[in-house]
Amino acid sequence: MTSTEMSSTEMSSTSSFDHTYDVVVVGTGAAGFATALAATDEGLSVLMVESTAKWGGNTAMSGGGMWMPNNPLMRRDGVGDSRQEALAYLEATVGEEGRSTSRERKEAFVDGIDDFVETVEKYGVELVRAPDYADYYPELPGGKIGRGLEVKPFDLKRIGDWWKCCQAPAGLPVKTDDVWLLGRSWVTVSGATRGAQLVGRALSGVVRGKKLAGIGAGFASAMLDVVVQRNGAELWLESPLEDLVIEDDRVVGVRLTRGGRPVTVRATRGVMLAAGGFDHNKEMRRKHHGIDGSPSGAPGNLGAPIEIAARAGAALELMDDAWWGASIAPVGDGESPAFIVSERSFPYSIIVDSRGDRFANESESYVDLGHHMLEHDKDGTYWMISDRRHARRYLRTYAMDPRKNKEMVEAGIMVKADSIDELARKLKIDPARLGSTVERFNGFARSGVDGDFGRGNSAYDRYYGDPTVRPNPCLGPLEKGPFTAFKVVIGDLGTKGGVVTDTEGRALREDGSVIEGLYSAGNNSASVMGRTYPGPGSTIGPAVVFGMRAGRDMAKAQVAVPSAG
Template structure:
């Protein structure tokens, strides 16, 4: 996994300025660096407290990784569950977090887990107060639902939002999929050609789009919908200013307290004072290949925002902040992106039957349907530099919608670069992929036996409710297992991808940045992927990135409201 976190130091360029007199070009109560879930939640909390707030974005698009995500938030015992009598509790939530996460350094202490669970209500109720409408993903299980305290239906997401309500801001919102989609739409639409409920869900989405057009709305869902709803509350209703293409250059200190920032705006240095605090919420260092190679041993194949270069983490360290989990990321398997295209992060496709994943020899090495961070870890542990292949029987291609194969230009480019390989027989496929033929033949025969009996005796594919959530219920006896025997066969080269890095500034229960000795750096806060995750090395449920980002962003705003100006 690369070097130990304690060995990493930022570059030697000093970007701290210690002030003797407070003189700024602009002054706000709160300055938020970053416009993803953590930054928008911090701003929303500040607005709710009557504080003035400025949001800074280094790129020409706002919304960060949140706008590019599925938009779900893992929020145990949330108000929507309570209203529905869904049977969750603080005790069960903490029991589950302890069972899945444990204690991985200072970021995931029991106190931090308590702060997270106890902050859920405040974030949700405050968001609703400011007009944000949520829905429960009632069928979506925790990622380890069989462990103590595990549940189904802890995630919430925004209902599709009319982005015309944010006016010109819609043009600069980072939108990955401009459709009114929701979580359960995604996994059911994949089965639109093979099941009635899948076809029905596809029809519902079509009618939702048409309904928006007829009523003059431009409905957007999932991550872009969440960012747009938060943006409406912050920028439109809250009238908070947004500076695009304004990267952070310096943290400004008075003594040991952070009192402001210097940014580059319109090509010029501009100083901004922060009377209550500076929130660093600009994501991790996903796109910084040199830093990832040094810390994680891989350059990374990120699927997130291009602005996540890690500069705010460096600046926080130069101000004395401790960091943790810099060797880790929100890993997963991605189909390699050909020239001119990004990678395709795989989530539910891996759980569907008539498919398998093999290594460079042609052997399975993990449960293909396990949640993505586990699979990413297993890929790194098994063979960090070797090839992996996602292999599909003809029935998989005919029955299921493949999001990574919808664009004919992308498919053509993948074929040209050897990322997509087709063959009429398994023997021919093994030869074209340079797999060991005997190993591959044995692997397929063994999997086919498991598919017929319904039990994967090697890796337990389909045993968990999480695996089965994305499976095909019409395939029996195991909705995640189907034989690999009908050609032509297609293989896609997969790599270790990620949804962002998860290491960063160590913070307390109110998101205040901490030094190595545990003391607080006054005036400096961090949340989201800019901070070390409370989730440690794992991912307990759907939305375990945005959920903590939103909750700890809101907690930071509440603390700033109590801080001195």
């Protein structure tokens, strides 16, 4: 029997392993890179493994923001925040949703922010604030504006051929605050100015011989540059995790498949599971969510590491939840849905159900809207309806390609009509009912107060609104045809259920005991954010903090001594 054919409890000597490292990190997103950075910063050897042919995971595809209250950049800028306010806000928004959201873990998140920021800056990663981006519930106790951090646009040429196999769809020098301003670049001076700045930023990079990328692509690339190219961690692609190796109730390594062959790797200090959630696993989605799901994340998020951890005794939480949001329906099975954020807040638009009724504040936080869609009718059809001003005034990311628009029309995802009555008939909605909904909404738009759902009341809502529309930047009447409807589905940015961990990212059993040698972070773990989304970057912020805490803890951990063979 070869070493890879043995069960995990039968692995009993160093001769059973093909390779040995101090730390093995499964996954190449934010949590994985943060773990590897902390470990290499402590002088440990690290192997990172990725199941697919592309590294970066959801992080590389994301907006790349990190929600980090009371961070060093805020203090340098003289922006008021404190540990107490951050924790008060977390209690007001997250509350208690199980062990993953304990007071101790909230404190560990807030207290770990400085270490992450100072460590990446030590290695030359430049962070900047998104000063105008509000917390998602800024009116609650402890709420603020400007807690988000991101990486300054990074030169992709620094990582060479690694960029060719990055999960990021593109590399553009975009920053978080560009997005909301560019969306209204045709109607506001600030938007037009930001558009010119973006073009200038791109041209400046070209003149200097650089290929600059921001948001998720820039963040993931900057982390790879430090962790792999400078600190010497190894990264294996197309090396999926098959199982954990356990000796004397301690995780001491992993079994992988690499190049079509089994490989067993010892981890003397610990194994980090940071391989994302199970967003693309329809069987798991049906079991835990009751729907197939319409994910916008990396296709390699199939949930195997979560199931492997559970087999090893790890407790799981929040498996029924995700980082929900509304998305424009995909054209075909092979297409990804278009997650919509700013477009929902622009005036002259509403979202209705299959009966033609509004059911929520269209401008609210995407996770809240997703929850409301699930609660209202998780199997139903939804439509985002707008008049011609929505199309002419604002940048709509899902409707920029004429060829794609034609495909959406042919698939019935995009429907146009000259009147609301005609549109209702095409959508198979009672014209009188949809007409009544639109008439009622138009009255709210003219008064500036959404009497049904409070759209535009929050500073978060207004962040993506149009300040030239008064009295409410999120409300504009639907009265100028042609009118357009886009089919909306319940989408997500990833699942948020997984392994229950302690303050240092160590995996816990149901009885609360630690599974020695096993760690988890990011969407592979149950989120400290519980069932909500406190602010921009509430996925990546905790991912990097708990990844770094785990790497530090591994450096202090006792070295796993091989059992006698």
